[in-house]
Amino acid sequence: MTTTSKTASNVLMNGAEYWRCLEDVLARVVSFCSSRSLKEGFCVHAPVVKLCLHDHLYVNNNLLNLYGKCFGLRDARQLFDEMPHRDVVSWSGILSTYAKNGRHGAAIDLYRDMADSGVYPNAFTFSCVVRSCAALSDLDYGKRVHGSLVKHGLQSNLVVGSSLIELYSKFDSSDATKVFGLIDEADVVSWTTMISSSVRAGKYRQAFQLYIDMIKSGVTPNGFTVSKMLAASGFLGLEYGKLIHAHAVVLGVELNLVTRTTLVDMYSKCQRMEDAVKVAKLTNDSDVVLWTRIVSGFAQNSNFQSALTALADMNLAGISPNEVTYLVLLNECSPILSLDLGTQIHSRVITAGLEDHIPLGNALLDMYMKCSDTVEDGLRVFKEMQSPNVISWTSLIAGFSNHDLQQDSFRLFIEMRTAGVLPASYTLTTVLHAADSPSQTLQLHAQVIKLKVSQEIFLGNALVDAYAGSGRIEDAWRVVRTMNKRDIITYTSLATRLNQSGHHKQALEIVRHIANDDGVKMDGFCLAGFLSASSYLGKQETGQQLHCLSVKSGFGSCVSVLNSLVDFYGKCGLLDEARRAFAEIREPDVVSWNGLMCGFASNGFIDDALSTFDEMRLAGVAPDKVTFLSVLFACQQGGLIDRSREYFDSFRDQHAIEPRLEHYSCLIDTMSKAGRLEEAVEVLETMPLKPDASIYRNLLAACRVHNNLRLGEDMARRGLELCPGEPVFYVWLAKLYDDCGRSDLAEQTRKSKREWFSRVEPDGTLEQDESLPEMKHVML
Template sequence: MMKKKMYKWGVYVCSLKHHYSTSSSPSVTTFFNKFVDKSNVFSWNSVIAELSRSGDSIEALRAFSSMRKLSVCPNRSSFPCAIKSCSALRDLASGRQFHQQVLIFGYGSDLFASSSLIDMYSKCGELEDARLLFDEIPQRNVVCWTSMIAGYVQSEHPRDALFLFKELLVSESESVGDEEVYVDAVALVSVLSACSRVSGKDITQGVHGFAIKRGLDEHLGIGNTLIDAYAKCSEVGLSRKVFEEMAEKDVISWNSMIAVYAQNGLSSEAMELFHSLARDKEVKYNAITLSTLLLACSHAGALRPGKSVHDQVIKLFLEDNVYVGTSIIDMYCKCGRLEMARKAFDRMKDKNVKSWSAMIAGYGMHGRAKEALEVFYAMNHAGVTPNYITFVSVLAACAHAGLLDEGWHWFRAMEHRFHINPGLEHYSCMVDLLGRAGYLTKAYNLINEMKVLPDSVVWGSLLAACRMHKNVELAELCANKLFEIDPTNCGYYVLLSHIYADAGRWKDMERMRIIMKNKGLTKTPGFSLVELKGLVHLFLVGDRQHHQHERIYAYLNKLSIELQAVGYTPNMSSVLHDVDEEEKGLALQVHSEKLAVAFGILNSIPGETIHVIKNLRICSDCHTTIKLTTKIVDRQIVIRDSKRFHHFKDGICSCGDYW
C-alpha cells in the first residue's frame, strides 16, 4: 500500500516537473492545488523548488508557509530552495528565520542547507555572518566552498575569494574517501569572476591553466567567464582566442565578446561579430546583444551603425524594453543628437532610474545643465528615487555649466536627504566644479576631507584647474600625488609640462620631457574622427596620409588668413619654446580637429552641421579657431572631446569657454 502511494506521489511530482518546467508559477500552483496530496512533504518540496527555479520567490515562500500551516514538517530538502528565494529577494529577516528553523529541525549540519544560508547572508550584505557560518562547518563540500567564494565575489571582495580558493586547493589535496573535495566547474566560474575584478593577467592565466589541466576548459560557463576575465586585463586578443576555441557558444558567449569590443572602443569589430552572430543558425541574438551594440556605437560616436541597431530594435518590438531604450538614449546623446535622444526618452512607457540618469547625463555632457536639472526634478516628481549614478550625472552637469551653488546643494542633499555616501566620481565632479570656478583652495581642502582615498581622476581634475588658473605651486603638489598613484600615465607629465610652459618655466618643462623619455613614456597621439556619407575618416596630428590632404592644407592656409582678418591670434603659450614663431603657428594649424573640420567643410553641403570626435581634450587655440570659423563659414560644428561636447555656432561655444 505504501509503495503504491509513493508511486502515486512520484507520478504527480514528475508530471508537475515535466508539464510545468517552462510554465508560469500560477499554473504550478493551480496544478498542485487540484491534483497533489498536500499532506506530503515531497509534494511541497517539488512545488517550492519549481517556484524558486522559475523566479517566483514570493510564491515559493508562501508555499513553504502554507506547508507549515498544515503542520507538514519540512525535511532536509525543504530548506535550500526556500532559502534561495530569500536570497533572490534580498530578504534578510526571512532568511534569519529559516536559519533558526534549520537549527530547530536538526539540519544545522546539513551541507546543502548551510551552503544556501551562506549564499543568502552574502547576497543580503551580511558577509561576516556568511563567513562565521562557513567557519563553523567541520567538513565542507565543494558547494560550501563555492558559496563562500561566490559571496566574496558578489560583495566585491575578490582578493578574499582568491585567497579562499587557495585554501580550497589545500583542502582538496588533503581530503580522502567520503570526505573528498574536488574543485568543479561551478567553483571555477566564481574564481574566474574574482579574477575579472582584480584584473590580474597572471592570476587569470593560472586559473585558466588549472581548468585545462582538469579538463574543464570546454565548460560553457568557464569559457564565458574567461572572455570577461581576460578583457578586464586589457587582453582583448586572449578574450577572442578563448571565444574562437570554445566548442560550444551560447548567446552569453557572443554578447560577452561583443561587450569586450564595445568597452575597448572597437565598434567596427563589435558590429562585425554581430553580423556573424546574425548568420549563426544555432544562436539567436537578444535584447542584451542590441544594448551592447548600442554601447559600442556610443563609445565610437558612430551614428549610422547606431541608427541601424535602432531599426533592429523597432523590428523586434523591443523599444519598450527599458534596458534597450536606455541604451538608445545613451547612444544618441554620445553621437551628438540630443533631440533624438529626448524623443526616444519621451517615447519610453516605463522608465527606470538608469533611463532618467542617462537623459540627465546627456544634457550635462552637452552643457545644457538647465535641462539636465529639469529632468532630475521631473524624475523626483515621478517618484523615481535617484541613485549613486544619478548624482554623478547631476553633479557633472553642474560642473560643465559652472553651477557652483546648485552643485553644492545636491552634493550635500545626496548624503543628508537621499542617504547616499559620496564616492570618487562625486568628489571628482565637485573638485572639477570648484577648481574651474577658481576656488582651488576649497577644492584642495575637499580632497583632504574625502571619506574615500582620492584617486587619479580626483587629483587630475585639480591639476587641470591649476593649469586654467596658472597655480604652479599647487599643480606640482597634485602632479606628485599623481606620479605616485599612476606613474606610467604620461598625460600627467604632459599636463605639468604645459603648466610650466604657460608660466615660462622652460627648464622645468624640459625636465618633464627628459623624465618622460627616461621612463619610456610617450604622449598619447591625438586623433579626430568625422563621419560623412556613411564613411568614418580619421585624422592624426599633422596627418598627410589622407587622400585629400593637399586640398585640406590649402583650405587651412586660406582659412588662416580669413581668421586673422577677424582678429584671430594663435595661442602659442604651450608650443615648444625652441622653435620660431612661424613654426609654432604651423604646429597649431595641423591639430587633428582642425584637419577634420576642414575636411568636413570641403565635403559637405553648405549649411550642414559637422560632427567631429576627438580622443583628447580640445586645446584652447583649436577652441578659439573653430569658434571663429563658424562665423566665417556660417556652419554649426559639434565636437565631442574627452571631457564633453562643444556646440560651436555664430562664433560662440555652448560651453561658454568654460571647459
C-alpha cells in the first residue's frame, strides 16, 4: 500500500473514531440531563439533527425521556413520532410519559400499537400498563395484560409484581396476596405495596402483620413503608404509632419531610398535638402540607384558637396557606356551628385571593348554611361564585331545606335545572327530603327516571320517604316493589311515616315484608318503630313477640329498643315489665326517663311519676320539653293544681325551657277542671302564644261542669272565631244553656248550628249570606 493510501486510510479511521466519540459524548450529555431533569439537555438536540445523528436510537431514547420529564406530553409525542427507529425502550418511554400525565387510556392504546408493531414489551412496559389499568379500575384488561406477561415469563419479576399487587388490591386482596406469593425474594417496594393496599382497604391490623412478616424476612422498611404504617396507626391508636416511630428511629430510617408529615398526622389523630408540634420542629425544612396537617390537627381536636395561631405562624415562616388549608378549617368549624370562626376564615380566604376557588366557595356556602341563623350569608357567597357547580347548588338547596324553607328549596332546584346544571343523585335525594307536596314528589320522581338513576338504593329510599310523608302510601309501596335492592332503611322509613300518620296496623305489617326480603335484616331502630306501633294499638301479644325477637337478634341491650319497650309496657299498663326494661338500660337518657314517667302517670301512679322525675334530676339527666309535659300531665291526673303551677315555673326559670302551647294547654286544663277558672283565664290572657281551638274547647267544657255561663259564652265565641266549623262548640254551649235553665238560647244555638252547616258547600267552603252576622248574634 502506498504512503498516500495509508494516510487516507488513517484519516478515515480517525474520522470514524471521531464520530463515535462525538456520538458517545452527545449520548452521555443527554443521558445526564435526562437523569437530572435538566432542560439544558434540549440544546444537544440541534447538533444531533445537524450532524445527521437523528437516527441514533440511544440518543433519541434519552432525548425522549428528557422531553417527557421537562417539556411535557405534546413535545415528547412529537419527538416519538419523528423517530426513524423505535425499540422497546422508546415505546416504554412514551407510554410511561402518558401514564405519568394521567392519560392512562392513551397509554393502553400505545401498548396495543406497540404489540402491533412487533416490538416485545419488557418488565417496565408491563408495569406501566398494569398501573394504568389500576388507575382506570379496568380489571378485565389488567387480567389480559397479566396473562401476556406470564407468557413472557415475567410473573415473578419484582417491578411487575408490585404493579399487579396495586391492581388486584383495588378489587380483591386475596388475589393481591397470591401475586405477592409468586414474587421471587420480595423487596421493600413489593412489601410496601402490599402494606399500602391493606391500609387503603382499611385492614389496619393486617397491615401490621405484614410489617412484622417483612421485618422477619430481613427486608428493612424505608420512609414510605413507615409513612404507610403511621397512617394505619392513626386508626389503631397511639401505642401502635409510638411503636412504629420508635422502630423507625432504631432502624435509622430518615425522617424526611413526608415521614414527618405522616407522624404529625398520626399524633394529631391520637389527640397528642404537643408531640405533633415537636415532630414538626425536628428539622427546619417544612412545606404547606406539613403546616396544613398541624392546623388541621388543632382544628380536629377543637382547639380552634391554636389552629388560628398555627395559621399565623405558618405565614411568619414564609409559607402561604393554600386552598386545602382553608378547606380543612372550614370543614372542621361547620360541625361545631362556629360562625365567628368561619367568618374569620372567610376574611383570610379573601385576603389570600382564593375567593374564586370553587371547592372553597362550596365549603364557605356549607359553613354559612349550617352555622348562620339565616340563609342570607350563604346566599351571598353563592351569588359571588362565578361558575357554581352541582355541589354548590346542592349545598344551597340543602341549606334552605334545613332552615325550613322547603318551597324555596324546591324553587332553587328548578332554577338549577334552568341554569343547565345537571343534578347528581345526592342533589335529588336532598330535594326529595325537602318536597312537601305530592306534586313536587311526582316531579322529582320524573327527574329520577329521566336521569336513569332510579336503581340507586338511597334515591329509592328518599322516594319512599317522600311519598309516604305526603300520605301517598300506595305510591311508596310501588317504589319499594320496583327497587332492585332494598335495605332496612327502606322499610324503616315507611314504618316511621305510617306511625306518624296513625296507620299503626299497616306499620306492623311491614315486619312480614322484611322477613320475606332476602338480605334485609332487622336493626334496633326498626324494631323500636314496630314496638311504638304496638303500643299505640295496645297489641300486647305483638309487642311481647317483638321483645323476644329483639333479644334473639342481639338488640336486647340497644337503648332505642329498651326505650320503646319501656314506652310499650307503660302504655299497656304492665308497669313491672316497664321497670324491668328500664333497669336493663346501662345509662338511661332523657327518653328513657320520660317513657317511665309517662307510663306511671297514664296509669294513675302519680307519686311514682313525680318520684321518677326527682330520680332523673339526681342522676344528672337534663329534662326536656317532653319531660315538662309529662310532669304537668302527672299533676293534671292527680289534681295537683298548686304543684302543677310550681313545676311550670321551675321548668321555665330553673331549666331554661320555654313553655310551648301544649304546656300552657295542660296547665290551663288542670286549673279549669279543678274549678279555678279565673286563674286558668289569667294564664290564657298572659301567655305569649296564640291559643288554639282545643284550649277554648277545654275551658268551655269546664265552664259547663261548673255552670259558669258568662265565661262559657266567651270561650265559645273565641273558639268559633278561630274555628267556625267546629260543631263541639255549638253542642257544649247548647248543653250549658240547658244546664243553666236557658232552654230558649239552647234551642237557638242548635238552630244556628243546623243553619251553619246547611250552608257548607261540598268542597268544604261556606256559602256566605246576609244572615251570617245575625246568626252569630243569636248564638253569642
